[in-house]
Amino acid sequence: AQSVTQLGSHVSVSEGALVLLRCNxxxxxxxxxxxxxxxxxxxxxxxxxxTSAATLVKGINGFEAEFKKSETSFHLTKPSAHMSDAAExxxxxxxxxxxxLIFGKGTTLSVSS
Amino acid sequence: DTAVSxxxxxxxxxxxxxxxxxxEQNLGHDTMYWYKQDSKKFLKIMFSYNxxxxxxxxxxxxxxxxxxxxxxxxxxHINSLELGDSAVYFCASSPEVAKETQYFGPxxxxxxx
Numbered sequence: 001a002q003s004v005t006q007l008g009s010h011v012s013v014s015e016g017a018l019v020l021l022r023c024n025x026x027x028x029x030x031x032x033x034x035x036x037x038x039x040x041x042x043x044x045x046x047x048x049x050x051t052s053a054a055t056l057v058k059g060i061n062g063f064e065a066e067f068k069k070s071e072t073s074f075h076l077t078k079p080s081a082h083m084s085d086a087a088e089x090x091x092x093x094x095x096x097x098x099x100x101l102i103f104g105k106g107t108t109l110s111v112s113s
Numbered sequence: 114d115t116a117v118s119x120x121x122x123x124x125x126x127x128x129x130x131x132x133x134x135x136x137e138q139n140l141g142h143d144t145m146y147w148y149k150q151d152s153k154k155f156l157k158i159m160f161s162y163n164x165x166x167x168x169x170x171x172x173x174x175x176x177x178x179x180x181x182x183x184x185x186x187x188x189x190h191i192n193s194l195e196l197g198d199s200a201v202y203f204c205a206s207s208p209e210v211a212k213e214t215q216y217f218g219p220x221x222x223x224x225x226x
Contacts, residue, residue, distance in 0.1 A: 034214075038154075043117075043203055043217035088154060099169050100146065100158040101215060 002027045002093045006104035014112050019063075019078040021107045023091030026072065032094035033074045034101065035065055039087045047089075050074060061085070086111045116140050117218040119204050125224045126194055134189045134221045136204030142216070143209055144168075145187040147179060150201040150220070162187055163209075194225045 007022040025031055032051050036044040048059025055067045065076045074091060088108050092101040117138045126132055138145060146169075147159040160179040161169035167179065176192045191198060204218040 036217075041220075043219045044156075044205075044215075045217070046214050049214060090156065099163075100161050102158075103156040106154045106156075 002095050002102050004091045004093050004104040006091050006107050008107055010108045012110040013081045015083055016080050019081045021076040021089050023074045024072050025093050027093055034092040035076050036090045037087050081111045083111050085109060117204055117206055117216050119218040119221050123222050127226055128194055130194050131192045134202055136187045136218060138185055138206040140206055142206040144207045146205040147189050148203040196225050199223055199225045
């Protein structure tokens, strides 16, 4: 069965610092992987997705993620954090039947000035 | 225009009551979903509909019944509400199945007293 594990439930960075949010997946088939962001009291918004076209995926707001099959990872990065990046971030994998998303437990990103 | 809308945004009710949450999408998508986000922000799929037909029904109490009157609407009816039903319920839609990007509504915050 597909699953995702997000390492670190809370990550704190300073404004301008590198953001690294970790996600490892488990999948018996080539996975479709997603990163979503949830701002306080809002729904989820897609940051980026991997669908096997390219291993380095660029998303919105300066975020990118690299698919590494050998490490079963899909970590999210941003070179320079901004205060507006403070939010909850979810990694997700499409289930084997391709009928739903399976989400990780989320990582809260805090950005301090 | 809002792509995926939900009503109501907030719902406070007593145990034992019956309530409904409505979802509408104007994206022309074929597939719609209901997710539950608990107090620890964990997101889990509840139901998935494709072209008005149920394709996923996860382990959800049968007090929860989804209804899709047409492709653009997926409502969630909950009978005999319990304290544990308190959560945020998100509706989402995608063009076909979950390998496509899912677009989320703003959520309905349900509090059962």
